[in-house]
Amino acid sequence: MKILLLGKNGQVGWELQRSLAPLGELIALDRLGQVDLSGDLSDLQALRAMIRQVAPDVVVNAAAYTSVDKAESDTEMADRINARASQVIAEEVESLGAWLVLYSTDYVFNGQGDAPWRETDQAAPLNYYGLSKLNGENAIIASGCRYLIFRTSWVYAARGNNFAKTMLRLAAERETLNVVADQVGAPTGADLIADVTALALQKALRQPELAGVYHLVAAGQASWYQYASYVIDFARAHGEGVLVKSVVPVPSTSFPTPARRPLNSRLDTRKIRESFSLSLPEWEVGVTRMLMEVLNK
Ligand code: NDP
Numbered sequence: 001m002k003i004l005l006l007g008k009n010g011q012v013g014w015e016l017q018r019s020l021a022p023l024g025e026l027i028a029l030d031r032l033g034q035v036d037l038s039g040d041l042s043d044l045q046a047l048r049a050m051i052r053q054v055a056p057d058v059v060v061n062a063a064a065y066t067s068v069d070k071a072e073s074d075t076e077m078a079d080r081i082n083a084r085a086s087q088v089i090a091e092e093v094e095s096l097g098a099w100l101v102l103y104s105t106d107y108v109f110n111g112q113g114d115a116p117w118r119e120t121d122q123a124a125p126l127n128y129y130g131l132s133k134l135n136g137e138n139a140i141i142a143s144g145c146r147y148l149i150f151r152t153s154w155v156y157a158a159r160g161n162n163f164a165k166t167m168l169r170l171a172a173e174r175e176t177l178n179v180v181a182d183q184v185g186a187p188t189g190a191d192l193i194a195d196v197t198a199l200a201l202q203k204a205l206r207q208p209e210l211a212g213v214y215h216l217v218a219a220g221q222a223s224w225y226q227y228a229s230y231v232i233d234f235a236r237a238h239g240e241g242v243l244v245k246s247v248v249p250v251p252s253t254s255f256p257t258p259a260r261r262p263l264n265s266r267l268d269t270r271k272i273r274e275s276f277s278l279s280l281p282e283w284e285v286g287v288t289r290m291l292m293e294v295l296n297k
Contacts, residue, residue, distance in 0.1 A: 001023060001024030001025065001057045001058065001205075002024060002025045002027065002054070002055070002056045002057050002058075003020050003023060003024050003025065003026050003027070003056060003057065003058045003059075003060060004027050004029070004051065004054050004056035004058070004059045004060070005017065005020060005026060005027065005028040005029065005060045005062065006029055006039060006041065006059065006060070006061045006062060006063045006089075007029075007030065007031075007041075007061065007062035007063025007064065008028035008029060008030050008062070009030045010062050010063065010064075010066075011155055011156070011157040011159070011160055011162075011190040012062045012103060012155065012157075012190045012193050012194060013028075013030075013062035013063065014157065014159055014190065015157065015190045015191045015193070015194035015195075016028075016060055016062055016194045016197060016198075018194065019191075019194040019195050019197060019198040020060065020194075020197070020198055020201075022198075023198060023201065023202065024057070027054055027056065029050075031063070033050070036053070037050045037053065037054065038050045039063075041061075041063050041080075041081045041085040042077065042080050042081055042085070044080070044084060044085060044088050047085055047088050047089065048088050048091075048092055051088075051089065051092040051093070051096075052092060055096060056096070056098055057096075057098050057099065058098055058099045058100075058101065058201065058205075059089055059092075059093055059098060059099070059100050059101070060101040060197065060201075061085075061086070061089055061100065061101065061102050061103070062103060063081070063085075064081060064082055064103070064133070065077060065078040065081040065082050065129070065132065066129075067129075068107070068127060068129040068257075068259045068261075069257050069258040069259045070258075071127070071128045071129040071132065071259065072127065072128050072129075072258040072259050073258070075128050075132075078128055078129060078132045079132050079135070081132075082129070082132035082133050082135070082136045083132050083133075083135035083136045083139060084139075085136075086102060086135075086136035086137075086139050086140055087136075087139035087140075087143065089140075090139055090140040090142075090143035090145045090147070091143055091145075093143070093145040093146075093147075094143045094144050094145035098145070098146075099145075099146045099147065099148070099201070099204065099205065099211075100140060100145050100146070100147045100148075101147070101148045101149075101150070101197060101201065102136065102137070102140055102147065102148075102149050102150070103149075103150050103151075103152060103193070104133045104134070104136070104137050104149050104150065104151040104152075104213075105129070105130060105133050105151055105152065105153065106151060106152070106153035106154075106185060106217075106262065106265040106267055107125055107126070107127060107129055107130030107133065107261070107262060107265075108123040108124075108125050108130050108133060108134045108137070108151065109121065109123060109124065109125070109130075109262055109264070109265075110124040110125070110126055110262055111126065111183075111261070111262020111263040111264045111265065112262075112263075112264060113264055114184070114264055114266070115264075115266070115268075116266035116267055116268035116269075117215070117264075117266065117267050117268060118215070118268045118270075118271070119151075119212070119213045119214065119215060119268075119271055126259075126260040126261070126262055127259035127260050127261070128259065129259060130262075137149050137213065141213075146204075146208055146211045147211055147212075148197075148200060148201065148204055148210075148211065148212070148214065149212070149213040149214065150193065150196070150197065150200075150214050150215075150216040150272075151213065151214070151215050151216065151267060152188050152193055152215075152216050152217055152267075153185045153186055153188060153217050153265050153267060154185045154186060154187045154188055154217075154227075154265070155188055155189075155190055155193065156187055156188070156189060156190070156286075156287070156290060157189065157190035157191070157290070158290045158293040158294055162290075163187075163224070163227065163228075164187075164227070164231045164287065164290065164291065164294070165294060167179075167227075167228045167231045167232060168231060168232075168235055168240070168294070168295075170244070171231075171232045171235060171242050171243065171244040172240070172241045172242060172243055172244075173243065174243060174244055175243060175244060175245050175246070176244065176245065176246050176247075176248060177228065177232075177244050177246070177247045177248065178248045178250045178254060178255075179224050179225040179228040179229075179247060179248070179249065179250065180223065180224040180225060180249075180250060180251070180252050180254070180255060181223045181224065181225035181226075181249030181250060181251070182223065182251050182252055182263050183223060183224055183252055183261055183262070183263050183265060184221050184222065184223050184263065184264060184265060184266060185217070185221065185222070185265030185266060185267075186217040186218045186219070186220060186221055186222065186265075186266070186267065186283050187218065187222065187227055187283045187286070187287055188216070188217045188218045188283065188286070189218065189286035189287075189289070189290060191286070191289075192218060192280070192281070192286055193216060196216055196272070196276075196278060196280075199276060199278065200214070200272070200275075200276045200278075203276055210275055210276070212271075212275075214269075214271055214272040214275070215267035215268055215269050215271065215272060216267075216269065216272055216280075217267045217269060217280070217283075218280055218281060218282060218283035218285070218286055219269070219280045219281060219282045219283065220282045220283045220284070221266055221283075222283060223249070225247065225249040225250075227287070228247055229247050230284065230287065231287070231291065232244060232247060234288065234291050235291070235295065238295060238297055240295060
């Protein structure tokens with residue numbers, strides 16, 4: 001089996017390089033691609049030609065325009081990478097009779113209420129990033145190709161920058177830290193997403209009726225304030241330099257941003273757990289592992 005992985009150096013892409021490797025021949029590209037293979041999703045013609053040349057059995061697209069605030073003004077590029085590139089990939093995957101895996105986001109929802117969102121709930125994005133990701137989902141669904149779309153949230157990885165690392169840095173510099181407490185979701189490790197992708201893909205290849213949209217996040221829930229508090233308590237308990245004396249819960253309105261964020265980012269994961277016989281660990285399990293790795297404990 002030939003698997004084409006796009007966005008190999010992002011948080012999720014990096015972990016997919018590991019989890020997909022045992023499934024078959026893996027051709028992994030970043031934006032720069034390889035000598036004769038374009039990896040740039042913004043060049044739609046080159047993208048189409050590259051997929052035709054590789055002729056994979058599965059395309060896993062972990063590349064995306066992920067700068068949520070920048071997307072509000074850079075709409076053309078966000079749309080091209082998150083929506084139109086998805087359409088091109090889906091068209092080519094459909095004509096190859098292959099499978100397509102795409103990652104999408106809790107930001108397709110408007111964040112009202114406090115019930116976890118189900119896959120069947122109405123999407124209504126509050127920001128352009130969410131809209132461009134939803135347009136990408138819809139293009140894939142409309143193409144008639146076989147697909148797995150995993151909507152996830154609050155992704156972190158030991159590699160690269162993330163919210164937890166920012167909190168560790170600020171906690172070492174400041175006595176008081178204000179953190180948003182009215183947005184609730186589930187911090188989800190890129191490693192978990194990559195492992196579930198490999199497991200789900202293996203099963204879907206044998207049972208094509210499993211194609212569909214799935215919510216994929218760690219179990220439990222937290223606000224950014226609770227997440228930050230957990231990270232700082234861990235650092236303090238493990239002898240890290242923590243100056244901060246008070247972590248203060250504040251509303252989202254204290255941090256105005258170009259893009260509005262949903263308050264309720266809870267995702268219901270029953271469908272993925274039942275369809276693929278999976279268990280999803282509590283968010284603290286993965287965050288603890290990441291902190292131990294980052295802090296070398
Ligand atoms: P990252 O931002 O870590 O990685 C995105 C990757 O896409 C980067 O490697 C980036 O490359 C690449 N990329 C951007 N533009 C292009 C382009 N024009 N051509 C080729 N590659 C490009 O994202 P994550 O790993 O966190 O996200 C993976 C998926 O999960 C995405 O679909 C995202 O929308 C989704 N998601 C992420 C969430 C999060 O909290 N991060 C939450 C919910 C969903 P480069 O480094 O060169 O820019």
